[in-house]
Amino acid sequence: MDRTFLLSTLWKYQKAKGFISENDILKIVKKLKISSIEVESVVSFYHFFHKKPTGKHTIYLNNSIISEIKGFNNVKIAFEKETGCSFNEYGNEEFSLFETSCIGLSDQEPAALINFHPFTDLTPKKVKLIIQKIRNGENVKDFSSKTKSKIQNTPSDDKTVIFRPYKIGNSIKAIHTNTPQQIIDKIDKSGLLGLGGAFFGVGYKWQSCKNNEDDAKYIICNADEGEPGTFKDRAILQHLPGLVIEGMILAAYATGAKEGIIYLRAEYQFFKDDLDTLIQEFYSKNLLGDNILGKKDFTFNLKIQLGAGSYVCGAASALIESLEGRRGEPPVRMWSATKHGYKRKPTVVNNVETLAYASRIIELGEDYFLTLGTKKSPGTKLISISGDVAKPGIYEIEYGTTIRDLLSIEMSQATSPYFVQVSGPSGECISPAEFDRRICMEDILCGGSFMVFNRTRDILQILRNFMEFFKEESCGVCTPCRAGNFILNEKVKKMQRGLASQEDVNEIKKWGNIIKLASRCGLGKSSPNSLIYSIDKFKEYYNLKIAPSNEFQNVEFDMEDAIHEFDCVIKDTQL
């Protein structure tokens, strides 16, 4: 049963009324001939779909760790005060307030989406002004923030790959002089790896999709950039979206696909119109559609599908599930997507940045690309730097650049950096002792998120934020990830309360490894990483957090806390 329209239909209802009613669900159910619980299961999976009415203005405030250290709490209080509503409840007719995980604006935190229009660098004062304007009847779109990220660094001109002048159609004209196989060979030779975080060989992926004969094939651009702290895909889509589209066209040419979909995360819909306009321009210039650039039988059509708020949908297999109108649960993998992907047809799923690089490689030549970077990871990489740095933003760096360089006065100008989180919560934390490590295949890879924390930040607060995120974003199917992250989060809470012994610290490592070992998909396999790494890398810190041994053999029990509730009840109820 074709359910591919489901997400778009749900969006239509959600936008029209601010929620999806029983009636709406029944309408869909009738059409699809499925039980209503199936539609409800999809609705309740996605963060931005609501089954209860929301106010005319729905405010999503980012609760990522970067937002937290930049003043999330005060902004949250300001929103509650000004609107008279509480967070994560449905509010009144005018306003509904929700917290949401990273919205890809880490260089401009705290940030919120109001009716999906961005408002950045928020302060309580700014919040007051915004709510006033809304109450005065102004249209939020008109005074929303400009979000284009600053390109803070590019390698010298002769070494820049992405951020150089762009002319529409410059890469895809290569189809005149290259056969599909030649395109793949070039990409393969360049050694380009998937830049969404999995670093899977792009040439290999395209080749296997090409080799799998079928009547339909698909190219999907993964623009579901959900890893907290990363915003490089947004930067590309705002600065150089043409590169991405051309990358998709090249992939289509190489593999024989006729249809493409950009799966755009819901948080980025404020620039969806710009993308649509650009796609139209491509069509009008005969760069999309039938007989592209006069090439007979080369047809490629492109559309945008909006996600609906789910981190795990950033994994290719879950993304395909989502596109097919189901819960974004990473399925049990029997086949690779290049064999049975979207609609069970051969499918290439590539990240935004990967596609941008692919088109630059074809444009500039793979040999140019190979002169840059390191042996195993040639070329450059986009890094999104945020946190305790003077210059947050996008950095195009040559592979092989050290973390120390990234933090230096010439680059991001970090102030007494202490804890650097590379590749987001699912990545690895770095202590000052490791600042000479290099960003490259030979040492440490970076998916794009690079969060810097200085000495005044509390490591457990950072880790707690990460664990809350995973607890919320687990798809819920497999036990170790669903229950395990919940349990680990409780452990972190215990440590924060000062009740942890050395045994607790050891257990975090052991339990984390069990979750990593047994989880079904990448989310659970990586969620305990930072916690586990931090224990060995920040021993000094943990030593201070561990309670000294006691006569009860190292078990801490907080009696005061345990009787506090009783005392309160007695005080409140008895005269």
Add this chain to the structure above:
Amino acid sequence: MKNISFKIDGRNCTAEKGQNLIEAAKQNGIFIPTLCHFKHLNPLGSCRVCTVKQNGKTLAGCTINVDEGIDIEVNTPELLDTRKAILEMMFVEGNHFCPSCEKSGDCEMQNLGYETGIRYTRFPHLFVDRIVDARPERIVVNQNRCIKCKRCIEEIFTNDGYRVFNFTNRGNKTVVSVDYEQEAKLSEKQAEHAMHICPTGSILVKGKTFSKPFGDRQFDNSNSDKNISLHDIKKHKSTNKKKKRIATTSLAGCFGCHMSLLDIDLGILDIIELVEFNKSPLTDIKKFTKRCDIGLIEGGCCNTDNIEVLREFRKNCDILVSVGECAIWGGLPALRNTISLEDCLKEAYLNSITSEEGETVIPHHEDIPKILNKVYSNHEVVKIDYHIPGCPPNANHIWNVVKNILFDEEYSISYPDFKYD
């Protein structure tokens, strides 16, 4: 179909090519535990209990189709522990009160708990408030017991092909929800099928309990040697001149475990010659007079007095043993842990229909202990060295453990002696 040969833990096995690993292993006499795998259903890979290794990579065994020459690790220490840990996660994530569950004794999850020898869970119980949904026509869904295996989702359809169950929400809030309209279309037989394929007691058919609720149950074997042999005790009597000392207490428990202790009948007279009881309800000694070798603790901690007594035991005993479900993780008193203390007290003392008008007082006085915000397991308060599960554990089990601690004698617990109910 072609027959192929492959290896499990180095053992040569044969099966049909493409057969599911769980089934193939079973045919070769190797048991891979699983809770979600179900006959004809596509591999669900949701419970992860069947986690195995292939080429150093961990995979759910139920998602593997056997092929020529594959080499699977099943029972390495690491994997055995992982499997146990996943089961423990299920126990702490839900609210599994075996003594009050209709499916106890016929429950696949409980059985695997026995199989893997879970005496206590390494993880803290989460005590999330979960609903019991009695709105469906024929069935009751008890979310406290659901492990989200997906069996019912994939297996139960109405005659006209509509799904009856599905997941809703996500993350730690994921639950299996019922489509009330479709559920009403199920026949009695279909509803019972749903109940039977549920690996726990989450799905029950209204008006029908399980055909064999107590007594001779699927996972209970017949009792082998119920009584402690007197010979056993006498042997130690002759070899040990010095009497060992034991202390016992009942905290937030029902004294059932003490009753069970007394179930050794006349054997107690022989034991008394072997050991000496210090502080214990059995002797009515209120305060420790001597340091003890073992302290047996029944019940968990629900008030400040429990905490003090427990700490007293820790100070005065070399080895502390939690006896019974309440001591191990809170047990039945911990039913209140999903509800706030304020609501509990108000219901009990202020709003209940037995409260006389004007007599609505929550008892509090400096001489009576304060109620804790929740019931704590003993190992959350002090270090506990051993755990004996059961509600109550039978006398044989208790004796075996005590004997092991006092005389270093190896022991094994027979299947019928190891119980959570």
